[in-house]
Amino acid sequence: MSGVFRLLVFCMMALSLALATSVGDGRWQSKVPESDRVRQNPMAAEAGSIAAGAKLFRQHCASCHGSDARGRNRRPDLHSDRVRDATPGQLEWLLRNGSLKNGMPSWSRLPEPQRWQLVTFLKSIP
């Protein structure tokens, strides 16, 4: 039975690693479905949304992207054309899915309104 167990563990690890290395190439924008890309930000016009997004950014994002969102330790600078040009729907999709292979975690555990508050803040970055 221990042989069966070892084989099972090996297969699980091999499958996981194979999948992990075969999915995701960092070009996340091309993966966003059209239905997500065109989504509007329901929190965009809400008072205090930028401030709430800034608070969430400090709590969850600043450790990698820096408190000034300029990036840290080779993590992306968010004062970039890529963020400026992205639609709110694309940014929400990235927050929800992450880019796991490239080190960006999924923030699906944050409720959707909080993800939109973060998007509101990100779109306010000059």
Next chain:
Amino acid sequence: MMAFLSKFCLSVALLLLMIAFASPAAAQESYFVTYSHQMEEPGNLEIATKSVAASPKSADSFLGNALEFEYGVKAWWTTEFYLDGQSTADQSSIFTGFRWENRIRPLLQEHWINPVLYVEFEDVSADKSLLEVVGHDGVSDFSGRNDRGEKKREAELRLILSSNLKGWNFSENAIAEKNLAGDPWEFGYALGVSRPLSLKALAVSCVLCRENFTGGAELYGGLGELHSFGLRDTSHYLAPVLQWQLPGGPAMKISPGFGLNDNSHRFLFRFGISYEIEQIASRLRGR
């Protein structure tokens, strides 16, 4: 009991000391037994204690404790190391062993249901941390004297399925555990549902606002062994969970658990505290 409490207090003091030198990051995992597909952020180290206290009718009261170190190796791979101990009234306080577990997300995008593969090795004896309930585990297992001679080297596999929907998390764990000495496979389950009390964040930082609280419940228990699969002679628990995330600080959670049949402890009280140290490798390198 006093000796164990002293060690526990020392552990908490060390934890608080580390916190004093760390900067804040949000902790996670609302449950005690169930796992969701939430992984540790890469480079972050979470230090947590998970304790359980019970006073079985036919056995001595006990306090089981697990000290957990959880590290995000990759965004899709989390590894955890546990040190376990327990104290039983009128008996002894002992270190019971260690566990090492790994969780891997095979699908790198969010789906309506997200699988995670979990593999754990544990080397424990007289363990009372109750981090999982499998096979025919029950209250009678706690009636003997603390015996560190009975070593259990076990492997545990879980298939974790988890979904986030409209602020709710629904998690289902199928558990299979094998004593490497040759006992048959044992099976168990854990189900969890949780939701933050508020889905929107306030613009200002606050301590007691609803967004910092997550409420939920867990249902977990054993499903027998390979040759006696089913609910007969198994134990089951229903446990509400409440987590409080202090902004820029630790997360605390409590869970009163209620046994659902005669084979279960009538009442379990779980409590835990966790703190996440962000980007620990960069900190150690001084960057």
